[in-house]
Amino acid sequence: MQLSNQYANLGEAFSQTIDPESVALPALLLWNQPLAEYLGIDATSPKQLATYFAGNERLPGSTPIACAYSGHQFGHFNPQLGDGRAHLLGELTDKQGNQWDLQLKGSGRTRFSRQGDGKCALSPALREYLMSEAMFALGVPTTRALAVVTTGEQVFREETKPGAVVTRVASSHLRVGTFQYFAARQDHEALSTLVDFAIARHYPELADSKNRALALLDAVIDKQITLITHWLRVGFIHGVMNTDNTAISGETIDFGPCAMLGVYHPGTVYSSIDSQGRYAFGNQATICRWNMARLAETLLPLIDEDEEAALAKAEALIANFAGKFEQAYLDMNAAKIGITKRKAPDGDLIIELLELMQSHKLDYTQTYQVLADTLSSGSPLPAEFEGLEEWVNKWHNTLQQRSIETNDAMQLMAKTNPVVIPRNHHVEAVLQIVELTGRTDAFDAFLEVLKQPYETLPTTSNYQDTPADGDQYYQTFCGT
Structure with a gap:
């Protein structure tokens, strides 16, 4: 699982080099074995996976960064947003030669946090995992989730919630807002670099x-x-x-x-x-x-x-x-x-x-x-x-x-x-069960059906x- 750091190497203007914050008691809750195999990741012990994907230890070759970007939020422009609770660990090349970003979400503060705590509650991490895998099975172009690690810590979101870190896999994390960030600063050289990077990564033709x-x-x-x-x-x-x-x-x-x-x-x-x-x-x-x-x-x-x-x-x-x-x-x-x-x-x-x-x-x-x-x-x-x-x-x-x-x-x-x-009601039900019990049985059963959305399985009717x-x-x- 040797990572490269192509985006990090674009220069300081594009990101902040920063390690994720260590968590108290990382434990692997969900691991996407089919995705791991597709990416060519050899599974190690659950304990080691939890350490890596909580951000407590760097993956081989990784230089974690928080990416800079701007964005229109509900039509209003914010010139500086960026990864306020995410760390791009680096890029992984799969067996077919395709490149993928590995990113932790809920992994701690960065200079883009804007007074946020940089953390993620368990329920949103589970939602990202469930919904992205469901979308993939439905044939919708999507980022995917590789892992959910519980942190052994609590976060406050109107009330106290168990914390987690989710690992996202994407072909890149370039956004419209990434281009807006440099356009707002009239940095045409950086924009040109982004165009070259986007073409090389996504549109080589x-x-x-x-x-x-x-x-x-x-x-x-x-x-x-x-x-x-x-x-x-x-x-x-x-x-x-x-x-x-x-x-x-x-x-x-x-x-x-x-x-x-x-x-x-x-x-x-x-x-x-x-x-x-x-x-x-x-x-x-x-x-x-x-x-x-x-x-x-x-x-x-x-x-x-x-x-x-x-x-x-x-x-x-x-x-x-x-x-x-x-x-x-x-x-x-x-x-x-x-x-x-x-x-x-x-x-x-x-x-x-x-x-x-x-x-x-x-x-x-x-x-x-x-x-x-x-x-x-x-x-x-x-x-x-x-x-x-x-x-x-x-x-x-x-x-x-x-x-x-x-x-x-x-x-x-x-x-x-x-x-x-x-x-929606089934999504909310299984997220609540995991949050309350720490058990993923109901989540796993639901996800198994969602992985075959065009087939009628013996348990499909439970969710229709x-x-x-x-x-x-x-x-x-x-x-x-």
Whole structure:
């Protein structure tokens, strides 16, 4: 497990070299063995793993750093944020030659802590592990969790909570906010270094581009469109899409006040800190475009020395976002109802279904399972879905007119629509059990089902029920 320190070697302006704070009694609570094997990490004793991934001892080759970045938080720019409770241990190269960042979260104060204690409570660490692994299994681009280590210490978050450190694995921790940090300081040399680093790490095919900054912007936009389309496919609500939580790699990063959509409504918000609904389920594409515009602003000096010319080139890419996203979004929704090679009229069918789901307050995940059942068994719709009867007839007719075989439609729907998601009430239940008992049995059982979200296992039905109140009063919290 020999680490390199490529990002740390970029220079002092990019980060602070600082060791994690040692903890009192590190104990390994969760270890992601399949991920460890993929990364080529040879498992050692649980005690040694706990020592490494609590931050009490450096991994071989590691030079821990806290990364500098800025960010728009709910639309308001903060010129200096940075890793206030995280330490990037270094980069690991897997057996296929891919590079991955290993980062500890909840590992102590840095100069970016802004009066925070730099610690993490157990529950948010568990949420990051559970949700990131669920997203990975759902086929959504995401960072992942390697370990959760309990610290034997208490942290105060309105009340006393057990502390933990979670290890995150990401293809990098470059964010829109990283570029904003140097743009705010008019450090064009550092911006150029970031562009080179991002291309080398994530977009090597752009290495010979005549305009590397513009090519990078275009590539990142495409990655973000793919990411948001996946979020909407499975019903994921990030909850805090600030520019410092927008990864250049196109991976889902930071699982703070995230949640899953139950009853379909594009205005759904669960985050306790999103009082205006800025990051509602249906707003995520719009906010993504806004975030890409902020990235474009940082790159203008590198796109063209002539400010007006640079602005025109960047604006052209941002202007194309809406059209690109609409095509990706409609293609995704067509796949959810078994239609390949979508045609223009299918858009009306898709929109009508979503409007019916909203007006009848139908569960997002269950609706597509019910639709698939009408193809497989021809059985009548369950009572709560009877409002879809006319639409279903229209949909079936469309499939016939397009000569789409029933089996082909069913197979496409089965690959696109999960049978189980990390429903909010089950997530909260297992987190509470671990926090109260220190045992992970319930957590492990839930995660085992979430690892196969497109298959029906003997225990899948234990986690498919919807909450009694339809998540009407559900709230998520940042946990920092």
